[in-house]
Amino acid sequence: MNQTEIINIFTKKTLGLTFVLSAAAFAFAQEKVGISGSVVSKNNQPVPYASVTFSNKANKLFSDATLTDEKGQYKLDLAPGNYDITVEAIDYKKSLVNKQITAAGNIGALSIEPEKTTTNLKTQDIQGVTITVQAKPYKVELDKRTYDPSQDIVSKGGNLQDVLSNVPSVSVDTDGTVSMRGSTNVKFLINGKPSALLGIDDGANALQSIPADQIERIEVITNPSSKFEASGTSGILNIILKKNKKVGFNGNVTGTLGYLPRTNLNTNLSWRKNKWTWFLNGGGGYSENKSKNDTETTYNNIVFPNIPATQTEQPKDIQKYQLQNSTNKSYNNNYNVSAGFAYDISDKTSINLSGVVRTFDGDSRELLNTYNDFYRFNMGSKVWDPKQSFVQRDSEGRNNNLAFQGDIGLDHKFDDKGQNLSLSLSLQRNRSNNNSTILETQDSVPVLQDITRRESLNKNIIGKADYELPIGEQSKIEAGYRLDINNNDYNNFVSSTSNNQFIPSYNNTTVYKEMFNAFYLQFKSKVGNLGYQLGLRDELSTVKINYDNLDPNFQPINKTKNYNNLFPSVFLSYELSKDNQILVNYSRRIDRPRSFFMVPFPNYSNSQNIFEGNIDLNPSYVDSYEVGYSISRKKFTINPTLYYRHATEDTKMLVYRPDESENVFYTKPINLGNDDRYGLDLNFTYDPFSWLKIMGSLDMFGYKTTGIAYYTAKDAEGNNKVGSMDFTGDGFSTRARLNTTFKLDKTLSVQLQGFYRGAQKTASQDTQDMYALNLGASKTIWKGDGTISFNIQDIFNTRSREVFSYNSDYTRRNFMQWQPRQFSISLTYRFKQGEKIEQPKKKKDINANDTGGDEQGGPM
Structure with a gap:
């Protein structure tokens, strides 16, 4: 069997898989409408990562839930009907409102009030409902894919190079060279821009200088849109560093021996x-x-x-x-x-x-x-x-870098x-x-x-x-x-x-x-x-x-x-x-x-x-x-x-x-x-x-x-x-x-x-x-x-x-x-x-x- 025959079989099987998955998806389809909204605090500030639960009063099967993003906004699809909407967030009081969903659109802002004693209590001591969010480690969006390294146990205590070794579509060679889909022309960004953290030439030493514990997520952009700089023919790896948005004092300390x-x-x-x-x-x-x-x-x-x-x-x-x-x-x-x-x-x-x-x-x-x-x-x-x-x-060498x-x-x-x-x-x-x-x-x-x-x-x-x-x-x-x-x-x-x-x-x-x-x-x-x-x-x-x-x-x-x-x-x-x-x-x-x-x-x-x-x-x-x-x-x-x-x-x-x-x-x-x-x-x-x-x-x-x-x-x-x-x-x-x-x-x-x-x-x-x-x-x-x-x-x-x-x-x-x-x-x-x-x-x-x-x- 020659290479052309292999590729033809491979292509047919891929298209067949896509057809089967598409047919299955249509079977799950519901007649729903897309709605959006936001959750804000009493002073009209966005509340990130709040849970919003829609309980359908006529049929519980139509109920659904979502989380707001870091801008306090959310989107989901719902069947038209009457819903009790419950909003909950850490360090905020629980809120309950009722709305009639009739058509697609923005249902406006939902307001919640902060706990009065938030800054004096440990979050784990607050009585009431506790939300456990199970974030998926990998998510597909229109122009990028997002990888969350928080569930990556193997790279704990390591560095950016260790994390990249586990990111889908990314490979790290034995000499620290990073490639995407077999090509090494990868553009690195820190928080959306080139950074002094990566040095001049983005070498292996630079990748080892960023601790894994400081990384919130990695955006894998295999085909960047016009909003991103045009450099990097293989794609862009955007490293988002942690910035805690919780009220009060928060943080962590990690020590490693190896x-x-x-x-x-x-x-x-x-x-x-x-x-x-x-x-x-x-x-x-x-x-x-x-x-x-x-x-x-x-x-x-x-x-x-x-x-x-x-x-x-x-x-x-x-x-x-x-x-x-x-x-x-x-x-x-x-x-x-x-x-x-x-x-x-x-x-x-x-x-x-x-x-x-x-x-x-x-x-x-x-x-x-x-x-x-x-x-x-x-x-x-x-x-x-x-x-x-x-x-x-x-050969004896010495190098130092200050950025x-x-x-x-x-x-x-x-x-x-x-x-x-x-x-x-x-x-x-x-x-x-x-x-x-x-x-x-x-x-x-x-x-x-x-x-x-x-x-x-x-x-x-x-x-x-x-x-x-x-x-x-x-x-x-x-x-x-x-x-x-x-x-x-x-x-x-x-x-x-x-x-x-x-x-x-x-x-x-x-x-x-x-x-x-x-x-x-x-x-x-x-x-x-x-x-x-x-x-x-x-x-x-x-x-x-x-x-x-x-x-x-x-x-x-x-x-x-x-x-x-x-x-x-x-x-x-x-x-x-x-x-x-x-x-x-x-x-x-x-x-x-x-x-x-x-x-x-x-x-x-x-x-x-x-x-x-x-x-x-x-x-x-x-x-x-x-x-x-x-x-x-x-x-x-x-x-x-x-x-x-x-x-x-x-x-x-x-x-x-x-x-x-x-x-x-x-x-x-x-x-x-x-x-x-x-x-x-x-x-x-x-x-x-x-x-x-x-x-x-x-x-x-x-x-x-x-x-x-x-x-x-x-x-x-x-x-x-x-x-x-x-x-x-x-x-x-x-x-x-x-x-x-x-x-x-x-x-x-x-x-x-x-x-x-x-x-x-x-x-x-x-x-x-x-x-x-x-x-x-x-x-x-x-x-x-x-x-x-x-x-x-x-x-x-x-x-x-x-x-x-x-x-x-x-x-x-x-x-x-x-x-x-x-x-x-x-x-x-x-x-x-x-x-x-x-x-x-x-x-x-x-x-x-x-x-x-x-x-x-x-x-x-």
Whole structure:
């Protein structure tokens, strides 16, 4: 059976599944009308996460319940009739009203009064009805999917990288690289905007700097609308940090101990009274990381030239075989603190101010052993003799990072119908220093010493304005403007005893500036069961690069690039019934080169592996299409999505040897050919019993890449020749994840989590499959005020990657393990929480999805 037949069968089965699920959904459909409303306090302030219960007086089967979102608003479908409406919220008095529901529309605001003694009592001591909200960990919305990590036991006490390993549609590689649907061009946002918390280049160290306990939810935006910035062709991961909105003083403290040695202490504190809300989040600790990397290279097509008898100079060595193995150990201290407040100037206007400080210090030591098997010309016998050598490189590095960020925002409501204006300004500064010393010996004799120093300074200004204007009950216009000013200063120094001709070029300074002006307009409406959202975004960008180095023959480079691009988006949804819809969308995206990709010689790591920038690198553009289906019932949710992405001028990494007699490899980013991705992204949750919860995801995708890169190299005789690297290829691969949680009793839960990544193959590279299994356990203690958690990451120590690379003159095998098996234990203590394990009186379960809203002005 060939690949085409497999894809045809796969497509038929997928369409068949969609048809069956659609037919089942129609069977559940009721003749209901969509209503909306809000819950407000006595002073007309929205009450988030209040429960609203509609009891039909004629037929209890038509009764339903929901929760308000963080803006105090709710929506649901009800059969027309007479309803008793009960409103309940923590720290508020219970309210009961009666309304006649006759047609779709907004039923207005429901008002509730606060408890008089709220600030003097623990929530668990308040008598009356206690609401237990069972939030679903994964929810599908029109233009994004929301993941709630609160039920993720395995990542307790961990960091953002650990959480992302469990998010549907997201994969984390062995070296910390994050990808979505097999592509690594992912854009990270914190609370809707780029953040100093993630550093300049969004590396693995940045992901490890954000504690899991500070994350409220993660928005997975595989096909962003025009409201979001156009960067990130694979999609956007918007990390929403916790901001407690409960009245009075609330918070928690979490301490973690683990191995490889890890210590963390994190806290989230908030205080809310009257018009003021204060918050303080902070923490950090010490951690050790360990990785290993083995590389085996065999050189092909070695030709031994005929040596004339008159030749007196020794020819260059010809490499036959090389074996490298390295171990790297790093020691990191990572801390961050964020604080701020929000003040309600009036019932319709509020202001917020916040600041973030992040510091990172790390030391690393890498030991690289290289065994070379080569041929050397013997001038006496006039023949090529086999030789061997053993080279050892001992690298010691130190890096530190200090980041600041300040944000100010203003939110104004023109009326109670949803006409809103949000303004925000963010100032960010990030300084990073990386120093290393490398000592190389050959057959125990010192032959080389490298000393490098890389300094970078990033300054960023982001200004945003977002406006919302409702039109009737079903329509809304959204418009906005965003300004990004980003300055990166790079200062590199290299001192080396090697004879590398490019060493002067690595002593350089670069000033990289980019400015983006973005405008968007979006219209959202609904006609019957059909919802649609049309958007258009215009981004005007200017990039300036000033590069200079110490090479006396080099002329400074001053280059300016201007782009003006339109990015449309279309989102359609059709509701077959309540919580049962079909989603179709399209968007156009851009992949802008990273700043250091465009610096001709950005950094020097060692004399055998050279990274060379490309100042002529251009953006890549992607057209993305999705057709999805979502059905949600009491015990299960299913969300299959068929997708297709077409990228032009895709960025690839060209790896080549400019001199075949030397074992020096160069890596250079280039624009090359097209890249097509298509597949099925299936996510589901299933709660068959009260003690068992299952969440899984499956991504089956095909890929097709076209393009051949050509380069000039010297052969063994010193003559120039044209080499090539073929990126053309196609194939099919899979990603799978299964998360199973067992609730053994009211206070104890155990979680098993496994993932599988299928093999991938192109014309020049084969990547082998990979799998891992994690275990977590969590127990509630101290009458609900504390939680103790334990987890093991990679139980069987299988999380490693093996890659085979091919070229016309070499074959390479690479094995990498970023982190071996780890385990940790954490303890959390909560201050004045609204949830309680033992319910004193009446208990009412409501299934709800905490969707929330955009923080600090949204994603513009």
